[in-house]
Amino acid sequence: MKDVLTKQHHYNSPINDVWAAITEQEKISQWFIKCNFKAEVGYRYSLLSENDNCEQIGGEILKVNPVNELVYTWIVAGTETVTTVTWKLEEKDGGTLLTLEHSGVSGYPNEETAIKMFESFNGGWDKCIEHLDKYLAGEEVEAAHGK
Amino acid sequence: MKKSKQHTVNKIFKAIADANRREIFHVLVMAGTAMSMTQISEQFDISRQGVTKHIKMLEDAGLVKTRAKGRERFCIAYPQQLQQVKDWIAFYDKFWDTKLDDLGKFLDQT
Numbered sequence: 001m002k003d004v005l006t007k008q009h010h011y012n013s014p015i016n017d018v019w020a021a022i023t024e025q026e027k028i029s030q031w032f033i034k035c036n037f038k039a040e041v042g043y044r045y046s047l048l049s050e051n052d053n054c055e056q057i058g059g060e061i062l063k064v065n066p067v068n069e070l071v072y073t074w075i076v077a078g079t080e081t082v083t084t085v086t087w088k089l090e091e092k093d094g095g096t097l098l099t100l101e102h103s104g105v106s107g108y109p110n111e112e113t114a115i116k117m118f119e120s121f122n123g124g125w126d127k128c129i130e131h132l133d134k135y136l137a138g139e140e141v142e143a144a145h146g147k
Numbered sequence: 148m149k150k151s152k153q154h155t156v157n158k159i160f161k162a163i164a165d166a167n168r169r170e171i172f173h174v175l176v177m178a179g180t181a182m183s184m185t186q187i188s189e190q191f192d193i194s195r196q197g198v199t200k201h202i203k204m205l206e207d208a209g210l211v212k213t214r215a216k217g218r219e220r221f222c223i224a225y226p227q228q229l230q231q232v233k234d235w236i237a238f239y240d241k242f243w244d245t246k247l248d249d250l251g252k253f254l255d256q257t
Contacts, residue, residue, distance in 0.1 A: 009251065012254070013255075017257070
């Protein structure tokens with residue numbers, strides 16, 4: 001089973017802006033998930049639910065190498081499994097190439113998967129889920145057209 | 148993942164995408180026994196038609212089963228169905244795609 005999920009995305013913005021967006025608490029809270037975050041090695045960050053500020057995801061900052069690399073652990077609240085998220089930035093084609101790696105994902109034992117994930121959603125992942133919902137809806141439309 | 152399974156997973160994601168449906172499902176799971184539509188409706192500040200609609204979606208996803216008894220319809224939760232969503236890689240794959248697009252939108256507007 002593959003254990004590292006890798007995503008690449010090119011942005012037109014300068015590398016400093018992308019770095020700020022992924023390391024500054026206020027910016028992360030705007031586009032990603034509301035959080036307590038400091039780009040300092042050893043800092044214990046939390047991603048919070050919108051309504052009640054409950055920790056949904058938490059972890060420790062492992063590596064900060066401005067403006068190129070940020071690494072932190074990613075632990076879903078209520079689960080024991082430690083996964084790792086790595087953000088790598090490089091200047092490319094007048095913009096920034098982001099490579100995101102999420103490793104350790106296959107380490108979730110079966111019994112703590114779906115139920116815990118559901119509970120995380122329940123705490124306030126509405127926005128994430130709405131996006132996911134749209135994504136999935138789009139996918140179904142595509143599937144229907146493909147028939 | 149097989150198409151049919153993916154289809155089921157999509158239905159489950161849709162079913163739990165709504166806060167009211169999650170609440171209804173949660174109440175049913177906690178009850179651990181069949182509840183009538185009336186009993187469920189009494190616990191929520193939504194219309195009976197609304198509850199019926201939500202139950203229908205939960206039922207489509209296999210998270211709830213219903214059966215008629217006299218004039219009432221009874222519902223029971225099947226939380227085991229959530230095990231269908233055990234593919235975290237598939238989940239995170241979609242999650243990061245969405246989030247990295249969101250980052251692009253954020254960067255474009257600032």
